[in-house]
Structure formats: structure tokens, C-alpha cells
Amino acid sequence: MAVSLESLLADREWLLADGATGTTLFAMGLESGEAPELWNESAPEKVRALYDGAIGAGSDLFLTNSFGGNASRLKLHDADGRVFELNRAAAEIGRAAADAAEAAGGRPVVVAGSIGPTGEIMAPLGPLSIEAAADMFEEQARGLLAGGVDVLWVETMSAPDELRAAALGIARTGAPWCGTMSFDTAGRTMMGLTAADMVALVDGLEHKPLAFGANCGVGASDLLRTVLGFESVHPALPVVAKGNAGIPKFVDGHIHYDGTPELMADYAVLARDCGARIIGGCCGTTPAHLVAMRAALEATPKGPVPDLETISKRLGGFSSASDGSGGAPAGRERRRRRA
Numbered sequence: 001m002a003v004s005l006e007s008l009l010a011d012r013e014w015l016l017a018d019g020a021t022g023t024t025l026f027a028m029g030l031e032s033g034e035a036p037e038l039w040n041e042s043a044p045e046k047v048r049a050l051y052d053g054a055i056g057a058g059s060d061l062f063l064t065n066s067f068g069g070n071a072s073r074l075k076l077h078d079a080d081g082r083v084f085e086l087n088r089a090a091a092e093i094g095r096a097a098a099d100a101a102e103a104a105g106g107r108p109v110v111v112a113g114s115i116g117p118t119g120e121i122m123a124p125l126g127p128l129s130i131e132a133a134a135d136m137f138e139e140q141a142r143g144l145l146a147g148g149v150d151v152l153w154v155e156t157m158s159a160p161d162e163l164r165a166a167a168l169g170i171a172r173t174g175a176p177w178c179g180t181m182s183f184d185t186a187g188r189t190m191m192g193l194t195a196a197d198m199v200a201l202v203d204g205l206e207h208k209p210l211a212f213g214a215n216c217g218v219g220a221s222d223l224l225r226t227v228l229g230f231e232s233v234h235p236a237l238p239v240v241a242k243g244n245a246g247i248p249k250f251v252d253g254h255i256h257y258d259g260t261p262e263l264m265a266d267y268a269v270l271a272r273d274c275g276a277r278i279i280g281g282c283c284g285t286t287p288a289h290l291v292a293m294r295a296a297l298e299a300t301p302k303g304p305v306p307d308l309e310t311i312s313k314r315l316g317g318f319s320s321a322s323d324g325s326g327g328a329p330a331g332r333e334r335r336r337r338r339a
Contacts, residue, residue, distance in 0.1 A: 003098070003108040005151045005176065006210055008060065009238055013302070014272050016294050017242055017280025018054035018062035021114070023257070024286065025050060025065070035077040037069045040089035047090065051097040055109055057290035061278065062098075062109065063153055064090040066144060067116035070136045072128075083136075084143040087113070091147020098150075112153035112178070113144030115166060122161040130165045137169030145175055152177040155215050155242075158190040160201050171207035178278075180215040180240050183226045187324025194324045195229025202237065213240030216282045219247055220259065220267040221315045224274050225308060225323050231275040241276035243267060245284035257284025261292035266314050268293035269300045 008015055025036050028046045039047055047065045054062040069087045071080040079086065094111040101109050118136055120128040141152050152175050154166045163179055170177045181189050181198055188194055193201070195214075202212045212235070214226045223243035230239050246259025259267075264281060271279045279297070281289055312318060 002148070003102075003110045003150050005061070005110050005112075005178070008108070008110065009211070009277060012060075014276070014297060015060040015110075015278045016058055016268075016290065016297065017240070017278050018059045019057075019281040019285030019287065019290050020245070020283050021050065021063065021065055021067060023284050024053065035068060035074065035079065036065055037067075037074065037086045037090065038077065038079065040065055040086050040093065044089070044093055047093050048097055051094050053287040054290065055097060055101045057287035058294035059280070059290055060109060061112055061280070062094065063112045063114040063155070064094045064144065064149060065114070066090040066140070067114045067155070068119075069143070070115070070118050070140045072118040072120055072136060073116075083139050084146070087140050087143030088147040090114075091144045091149045095148035110151060111149045112151050113141070113147075113149035115140055115144075115152060115154045116156050117158070117162055122159045122165075130161050130168065133162060133165035134169040134172075137166045138172050139169075141170050141173050141175060145173060151175070151210065154179040154209075157181045158193075160191065160193060160197070163201065164205065167205045167207050167209070177207075177209050178211045178240060179209045180213045180242060182216040183214050183222065183324070184217045185324075186320040187222070187225065187229075187322055195226045196233045196325060199230055199233050199235045202235075209237065211238040211240050211278055213242070213276065213278070215240070215242035216244060218319045219244060219316065220263070221311050221318050222320075224267070224270055224306075224311050224315070225318060227271060227274045227276050228305075228308070229323055229325060231305075238277035239275055240278040240280075241271040241274070242280040242282045243271070244282045245286070245289055248283065259284060259289070261289045263315060264289040265292040265296035269296050269303075270306050270311060270314065272297060273303045273306055275305070
């Protein structure tokens, strides 16, 4: 019962994506330094619970437990020879969860195969060539497709050549995909890309994604400023917004995110009004946040595009004075967040 993300985007104004993978799995007992992807075989019931949590909260799309499932990252756990099987297992669990949801309630849910960065530095600054990275991404993509994902989902990228490599590897499979980057360094990715740069990058790819956007970063306000940056150059493709649930804090030996369900509900509505079509959460976003986000999106009529002052007043100040594009500073540089 595969679902076409493209057809859902054609029929709906917005789609609700899922929340955090790591936050949820840590709450289930995942230890720091442990590879979540190994749970696809050793603890499949917990991975299924992760997926079911997003589906039950109203997500139209969820990502598989395969973010670090490439050979480079799995090598750190002596599992680089198991890329295909671990990704296939992540996808098979997801396929079963989505099919069960559709059979029970008739609601289609998209299974998106998560593909994260390799963790290596791209040439010429580092040792990883585009060709070698493309091979890694292709290997991972083929495992996810064999397990039954509907679409591939490249996320948390920072280097333009790594996104190009992912597009190249996926193109060899012919599969549809989406791609997001993390804008966490004064409005830019760690490797210096602005929102406008990403629009140009995506537009120049031969195998273009179905949608593109931003995930993770340093908070909901900053992520929406990036979404406005995308929209300012009139992208041809739908935009994705997957912001963190607030700012991480170390509390009693654990990372805690301070974004409440109410704040994330407000973020979701603002993201839609900024122009995002696929809206979800990243780190710290739980099913409780997703429930509030869906309820707000369904109950709140679409409003005008918010300005930066409106975003900062409702979600908290920006982490930097500039969005990285060289424009005039806006909002409060010091972040203040409502309870």
C-alpha cells in the first residue's frame, strides 16, 4: 500500500511530518554512543513504537530509523558491512506500521527513508569525494527501497557537495526524494550556505527532490527565518520545515528541550503561513507536540505571511542578529523563550 508523496502534496495545503527519532529512542533506553540503527534488528518492537507514536499523533509522514545508516557512520560500530540489511529492516518495520494504519483507518501515511550525512568532510577540505559519498548514499538508498519506503529523505546536510552526492546516489535508483539542510550557524549551514544558496543548489540538481527545506538548527524562530529566506527567492518546489522543540538544556544528566506543545503548535501555524507545505519537528519533538501541532493547523485559518518581529514575539528571539544573507539585523539577538 505504497503512498505517493507527490499526490498528497497535490491534494493538500499542508502535510504534518513526524518529530524526533533520537529523543524518543533515548527515552526508550538507547544509550549514548549506541547506534540506533542496530535496534532495527535487536529491538524492532521499540522502533515500531517510535513509528506508531508519530502515526497515532496524526503525522502524514514519518522518517525511518536509519539516519546514521551509511557505511561511514556504521563503521564506528563495526557494522559497515550491514548497511543494506539494517536499512531494509528500518523500512520494513515502517512499511508494516503504515500499512496497518491505512488498513485500520483508511488514512495514507508516507514512509520516508531517512538518510543523514556521512560524518566526513567533503573534498577538497577533507578526504571524501563526491563519487565515494554517492556510492555510500546509493547503498543506503537501495536498502531502504528494498524495505518498502515511499520516498527517500535526505536530512541535516550542511555541505553543498554532500547534498549533490546524495542526489547523485539516489538518481541511480530512480527513486523520489526530499532534502533538508541544517542552518545552525548565524543563519547559514555549517559550511556557509544561506537559504537562497540552497534554493539555487536544488534548482541546479539533475535529479531534483519533490520538496526541500530546513531541519534541526537552533530553534523554531531561526528555522522560520530560513523558510522566509527560501520563499523570498520564489522556489519552484514545496518547502519543508522541521524545527527543534526549543533549545537543548542539560538537566539531571539528560538533554531536555524547552519547547512546549503550545509553542510548537504556534510554530506549525507560523510555518504554514511562512509558506512551508511539509511541517514537522526535529530534536525534542514528541507525539504530544505533534498532536498539538496538527490540532492547531486544522483549527487555525491560514493567515498573512508573518514578519520577523511577529515570529520573535511568538516563538522567542533569534540566536543571531542576521539571517546570514547580509541583510539588516532583525529581532532580538539574545533568545528569550516563553515557558
